[in-house]
Structures are given as C-alpha cells and as structure tokens.
Amino acid sequence: MMLFSEDVFRRRSEFGGSIELICGSMFSGKTEELIRRLRRAQIARLNVEIFKPKTDTRYDETAVVSHDLNSIHSTPVENASSILLLGGNTQVVGIDEAQFFDDELPNVCNQLANKGIRVIVAGLDMDFLGKPFGPMPAIMAIAESVTKVHAVCVKCGNPALYSYRLVHNPAKILLGEKETYEPRCRICYHID
Template identity: 75%
Template sequence: MLFSEQNYSRGEYGGSIEVICGSMFSGKTEELIRRLKRAEIAKLKVEIYKPATDTRYDETAVVSHNYNSIEATPVAHSSAILLLKSDTQVVGIDEAQFFDDELPEVCNKLANKGIRVIVAGLDMDFSGQPFGPVPALMAIAELVTKVNAVCVRCGSPAMYSFRRVASDAKILLGEKESYEPRCRACFHARD
C-alpha cells in the first residue's frame, strides 16, 4: 500500500510528520490549509499553530498569499504546542522556520502519541542556506512535499527566496515588496 495523505487521515500508521517546504510564493501555506480543511471535513479534531511573531496577514489565522485562511493559535515557543487538547488528532504548524530549534522534538512527541502533524515552512533563507528547524523536520518526517514557485525573471521552477531589500537580518518579515521567487540561475545572477 502506498504511504499517502489518505492513509494518514485514517490513522492507519498511528502518528506521523508531514513537511511541506519550498521558497516564498510556492504554495506551502495553501497546501497546509488544504490538508487541514480535508481533515476537518473528515471530522477529525484539528489544532493549528503559528509563530506569534508572524502577524503579516492576521494575528490569529494562517493566511495564504491567495487569502485562503484557517484559524490558528499563535505561540511564542514550540513547547506551548504540547499543551493542546487531549482529543486532538491532527496538528498543523505554519511558518516552521520562525520557531525555535525544539520544534522537531515537539513534533516527534506529538507523532509518537498518534497525532498526525503537518508542518509548512521555508527550507532555505534569503541567502540559500538551510533555515531554522525545517531541515531537521524534513529528516524525521514520513512525508516531505517540496513545492516550487515560478521564477519572476525567467519562468523556470523557483526554489529560492531572493531578498529585494538591503538587509543582512536572518529574519525579515515581508511579502512581494521584499522578496521574489527565483530559479537557481537567476538567484545566483543577483541582479
């Protein structure tokens, strides 16, 4: 039998970790919302979390660039996710790259309790380096979905988030005014 999203939602394998990763504007949050809404349609008990620092679209909702949304609980530290309701079956976590390095351990604890954990986040920062806890989450996940955006320069699949503004800060919240998706060649051209 194939290891698929349908198998997870039936609880056939107990708990699990799914990671949705890629560049900015690649549809990570859109895919996270889709999977969580399907879990709700299946009448599963769903809890959704986001970093308290990410207030770009909404303070208490996960919102995609297409303005699809789902209510979420903002948390300052990943350990707060462990305080979820005891009947929770599915946990969604958005913007994983902004969480602390304990997030993989938190996700493992949840999955080991039989909970399906779905995490979305950037796998690389603006300089093309692994970002936050996402690479560690990819290593322990049963399923990793890497999505690509479209390069704004040439139209190729884009896996990089090119920062358009001058800043060396590791974390700089922004949208299209600050970032654009680029393919490998256009990212390294840096113009």
C-alpha cells in the same frame, strides 16, 4: 468482522502518528497546501489544532493566511513547547511558518506523532541566503513524507526554489511580501 480490544486501539493511536512536511521558497504554495490538508481533515470530522509563531502577523494576528488570502483559524504561540500544552485531544496538528520556531520543534513533532497524532508542518526550507532555515532540516530528517513545492521564477519562468530578498537588510528574519522577496530559480538567484 474482527473486534479489537481497547488496548489495541490505544497502541495504534500511540504509534500511528506521522509527520508530513511541506517546504519550498516564498510564493510556492506551502501555506495553501497546508490549509488544503487541514480542511480535508476537518471535513473528515477529525479534531484539528493549528499553530503558528506569534511573530507572524503579516496578514492576521491569529489566522494562518495564504498569499491567495485563503485562511484558517490558528493559535499563535511563543515557542514550540507551547504546542504540547495546547494540543490536548487533537488528532491532527498543523504548524505553519515552522522556520520561525525554536530548535525544539522537531522534538515536539516527534512527541505528537508518537502519541498517534498526524502532524502537518509547512515552512521555508532555505533563508534568503540559500542556507537551511531554522529547524526545517531536522524536521525533514524525521518526517514520513516531504513535499517540496516550487514557485515560478519571476525572471525566467522556470521553477523557483530560492527566496530572493529585494531590500538590503542583513537580518536573517525579515517579514515581508512581494515588496521584500521574489521567487527565483537557481540561475537567476545567483546572477544578481
């Protein structure tokens, strides 16, 4: 059995981090997958911190909640830089609704991963117009792994990758649920 010096362990933790991205349309199970991964980290007795944007109050002020109403405690933050201040002795950082964060989020994810922290990020990859959403493209570029999940198109049953907005509102950010959005495949998204 080989014993490692403290310096080797320190270097491993400094460079052993990673960034995992879970992305897709609304109702595709992004938050469900994030919660599953974070719970497994907690079962492994790792120190886990979870963050979400303060503006996301759909289900709960502080918890990250999936559409299936599974939840996990989180800390709402004003901006991405706040995650660095609150992420202290953490081994795993979870970030939900990444598309709502500012453009500093990729840099924050890199800083955390470079310190040896496993960073798990979930968010919409496209807005309702089908355009890349917020910092998500930059996070995709730097992530070690990207998991793209799909919903089911409510029109035809095929895999859905678009979040179709049901209400007329030109605002890029419009919090809502099934009364505001529905998942659609490429063909059904472009028909209406």
